[in-house]
Each structure stands twice: as structure tokens, then as C-alpha cells.
Amino acid sequence: MSVFGTVSVKNGRYRIKGDFHHITPSTPIRNQDYPWGLVGVTNPRDMTYIHTYGGEAVFFENLCKGKIHGTRCDNPDCTFKGTVYLPFRIHCPDCLAKNTVIDLTDVCRKTAVIHTYMVCERSGAFNTLDRPIRFINVEFEGISTILMSYLSTGTPEIGMRVVPIFRTQDPTYTITDLSWVPTGTPQEALPKGFSFE
Numbered sequence: 463m464s465v466f467g468t469v470s471v472k473n474g475r476y477r478i479k480g481d482f483h484h485i486t487p488s489t490p491i492r493n494q495d496y497p498w499g500l501v502g503v504t505n506p507r508d509m510t511y512i513h514t515y516g517g518e519a520v521f522f523e524n525l526c527k528g529k530i531h532g533t534r535c536d537n538p539d540c541t542f543k544g545t546v547y548l549p550f551r552i553h554c555p556d557c558l559a560k561n562t563v564i565d566l567t568d569v570c571r572k573t574a575v576i577h578t579y580m581v582c583e584r585s586g587a588f589n590t591l592d593r594p595i596r597f598i599n600v601e602f603e604g605i606s607t608i609l610m611s612y613l614s615t616g617t618p619e620i621g622m623r624v625v626p627i628f629r630t631q632d633p634t635y636t637i638t639d640l641s642w643v644p645t646g647t648p649q650e651a652l653p654k655g656f657s658f659e
């Protein structure tokens with residue numbers, strides 16, 4: 463059994479099981495120079511955060527199935543009806559109506575281009591990506607927004623054609639399950655657990 467708490471939903475309610483807070487004994491902080499003595503204590507604390515995806519859950523659910531879902535405003539009264547969004551936007555920012563969920567996997571496969579990029583040699587706490595991290599902004603034909611993601615192989619260049627890859631093996635159900643590689647990259651070159659579909 464996991465030492466961390468787990469959550470499921472039944473009858474529209476969260477069911478939480480296990481410990482969501484862990485306390486580890488404090489350790490003294492001591493001055494090693496004169497005047498020797500106690501300066502304070504460390505307070506190790508561990509908590510499990512319950513992060514709800516809400517209306518975006520469909521996007522994360524489908525990533526591990528090799529599908530990229532975005533949304534489109536279909537409100538006939540909207541000035542910008544037909545606008546397509548990726549990253550997934552639950553509501554239209556112009557008319558605030560609920561958007562229609564659409565499958566954009568094919569558009570992503572056929573039209574993704576690196577808009578811009580940055581390479582990060584260092585990262586913050588809890589980073590799980592290999593460094594240097596090649597962050598890329600990806601643009602698509604017919605989609606009004608740009609997606610932030612990361613390139614798994616190759617050297618990013620502005621205008622480079624890329625294709626999506628998916629962590630279908632042991633997915634994390636987070637945005638890192640989606641990555642990109644230059645068009646023409648063979649399956650053998652993909653990181654462990656990733657595939658094209």
C-alpha cells in the first residue's frame with residue numbers, strides 16, 4: 463500500500479484514503495561556533511495535494527491514449543465563433559460560453575511548427591524533465607493559440623516541423639505525458655514509455 467493518500471470519486475463525492483500529511487521528527491540546528499548552542503529546528507513536512515482537473519480532465523485522460531483534445535467556440539452569437547483553442551480552454555474568452563471539445567490529434571501531427579523555444583540548463587524544485595530542458599512553443603494551422611511543451615530529441619529551431627509523442631506506458635496523467643520530436647524521428651529514438659500514438 464502507498465504511504466501517500468489516494469483519492470477516488472463515488473456518487474459525486476471525493477473518497478480520500480490514507481495519510482495526506484506526514485510529520486517527520488525535527489532535528490536541532492546547532493551553532494558550531496562560539497557561543498555553541500541551539501539555534502532552531504528543521505521542520506520536515508510532507509503533504510499530498512489534491513489537484514482537480516475539472517473541465518480539463520478530458521484533455522489529460524486522452525493524452526495517455528495518444529490523443530490531443532482542444533476546444534472550439536460554437537456559439538452562434540459570438541463575434542469569434544469557430545475559434546479553436548489548444549491549450550484546452552473550457553470557456554470561450556470572448557463570449558464566455560462553454561466550448562465544444564474537439565480532437566486535434568491530426569492537426570497536431572500534420573501542421574505543428576516550433577514558434578519559438580528556450581533551453582534551460584537549470585530547473586526548479588520537483589522538476590521531472592531531463593536537462594537541459596528544451597521548452598518549445600508550438601503553433602498549428604487553424605488554431606488561435608500556441609502550446610507550451612518540450613522537445614524530447616534533437617535541437618530546437620524556429621520553424622522546425624515537429625510531431626507529438628505520448629507517454630502511453632505508465633502515464634503520469636500530467637502535461638509531461640505530451641512531448642514533441644522533429645518530423646521523421648524513428649520510434650527507436652523516442653524516450654522510454656513514449657510512442658507516436
Ligand SMILES: [Zn+2]
Nearest residue numbers: 535540554557
Ligand atoms: Zn465565443
